[in-house]
Amino acid sequence: MNILKKKSFKELFKKYSVIEEKTEIDIVLEDQYKKAYELLEDAETSQLTPILVGPPGVGKTLLCRYYAQKHKKPFYWLTMDESTKPVHLIGGFDPAIAIKEGFSVNSYVPGPLVNAMLEGGYFLANELNRSTEYAQNTFLEPLEERSIYIPRLGRIKANDEFFMICSMNPAELSGTHRISEALKDRIKVWIPLKYPNKSTELKIIRANCPESDIPEDMLESIYQIIHRTRLDSDVEQPASIRAGIAIARLASLQAKKNGEYSNRALSFASKHVLFGSIKARPGVRSEDVSNKIIKSILGV
Ligand SMILES: Nc1ncnc2c1ncn2[C@@H]1O[C@H](COP(=O)(O)OP(=O)(O)O)[C@@H](O)[C@H]1O
Ligand SMILES: [Mg+2]
Numbered sequence: 001m002n003i004l005k006k007k008s009f010k011e012l013f014k015k016y017s018v019i020e021e022k023t024e025i026d027i028v029l030e031d032q033y034k035k036a037y038e039l040l041e042d043a044e045t046s047q048l049t050p051i052l053v054g055p056p057g058v059g060k061t062l063l064c065r066y067y068a069q070k071h072k073k074p075f076y077w078l079t080m081d082e083s084t085k086p087v088h089l090i091g092g093f094d095p096a097i098a099i100k101e102g103f104s105v106n107s108y109v110p111g112p113l114v115n116a117m118l119e120g121g122y123f124l125a126n127e128l129n130r131s132t133e134y135a136q137n138t139f140l141e142p143l144e145e146r147s148i149y150i151p152r153l154g155r156i157k158a159n160d161e162f163f164m165i166c167s168m169n170p171a172e173l174s175g176t177h178r179i180s181e182a183l184k185d186r187i188k189v190w191i192p193l194k195y196p197n198k199s200t201e202l203k204i205i206r207a208n209c210p211e212s213d214i215p216e217d218m219l220e221s222i223y224q225i226i227h228r229t230r231l232d233s234d235v236e237q238p239a240s241i242r243a244g245i246a247i248a249r250l251a252s253l254q255a256k257k258n259g260e261y262s263n264r265a266l267s268f269a270s271k272h273v274l275f276g277s278i279k280a281r282p283g284v285r286s287e288d289v290s291n292k293i294i295k296s297i298l299g300v
Contacts, residue, residue: 025066028203033063036191040067043189044163049143051128051166054193057240059204060167063193064124073161074121076112080131082177086138089113090150103152113138117148120161129168133180139164143186195230198223201241208245212252218261222247224297225270229278234289237279246273263298270294 029037036052040063043050052060061077068075078088091111098107116123125139142148146158166187168179179187196204202219214222222244229238250269255261274290294300 025062025069026207027059027062027066028200028207029066030203031197031200032193033059033196033200036063036193037067039189039191040064040165048188049164049166049186050189050191051168051187052191052193053168053170055195055240056169056237057242058193058195059241060193061124061126064122064126064165064167067165068122071122073163074116074119075124076116076121077124077126078112079126080128080135082130082132084131084135086135087111089135089138090148093152105153108150108153113142114148114150114156116164117142117146117158117162118156120159121163123162123164125164125166127168128166128183129177129179132177136180136183140182140186143183195238195241198227201226201244204241205244205248209248209252212249212256214248214252215261218251218266219248221263221266221297222251222270225274225294228293228297229274229290232289232293234280234284235278236281239274239277243273243277246277264300267294267298267300270298 027033040050052063054060064077065075078084089111091109091114093103093107094109101107110118113123115121128136138148142158142162143164146162147155148158149155195201202223205219205222206214225247226239226244229235232238247266247270250273251261251266254265254269258265271290271294274294275287278286278290280286280289
């Protein structure tokens, strides 16, 4: 009898713990990504706070992680939303230790912003405009004075190396708040990231499917499909770079199983990825729009 022996949580935790980011982050650094990278460096040198602005999945977070790795700096980040509170950024007291030892540095668990300020690292406020003005206000003092007040402990000054980067989806997307005027006035370098041009996007898809050797004409069709979702007036939220990567991976697996690449297999993969990857305008079904686009390009 084959009995599956379950490993304990402790064993599994030890085995899969990530102490620090050891793997080299692989990124296609050309065109807009190179420009954005250089602008981040210029912003840091001139001590101005930058913000990357672009639709979901365009590579904002990846670029920041890569930037931190290249500069060998500690990197902290928080993806914000309407339930993000100042405590998630600056930290708070551990109740068990605070009961024993009182409110002191011993019982304080710093948040990612405070860690980055003390260690002289980078802090990425990811999707800044999804947070409320209440949470956004936490950044005013660090950006203006390079200091922050920790309740009951006092005020700390940031290490000279501390640098904050922000990212946001364009404001017209639903589900976002506005960036408060006070904070907007302290963010000085606005860096747009759009869907990349064709040759860069194809390089990104290839780089993210290293194990498969997708034929050029298949890649071309994948690009045509995702590109069309970005032009179609029935589509409100088009396919991201991630969607293109997913289609390529699924299609190459289909090809391996079938022994050959075919439009039918690519159509199958595209339908299953686009189904939930795009959002159609009100009154139109996403499935119908994606099927229409796929058929017009692949014929099936
Ligand atoms: N320049 C790039 N080089 C390589 N892969 C990229 C690049 N830009 C985006 N990607 C791919 O797209 C995915 C989404 O990027 P991400 O940084 O999470 O987007 P965003 O933060 O804008 O939503 C990444 O995980 C990566 O696979
Ligand atoms: Mg992101």
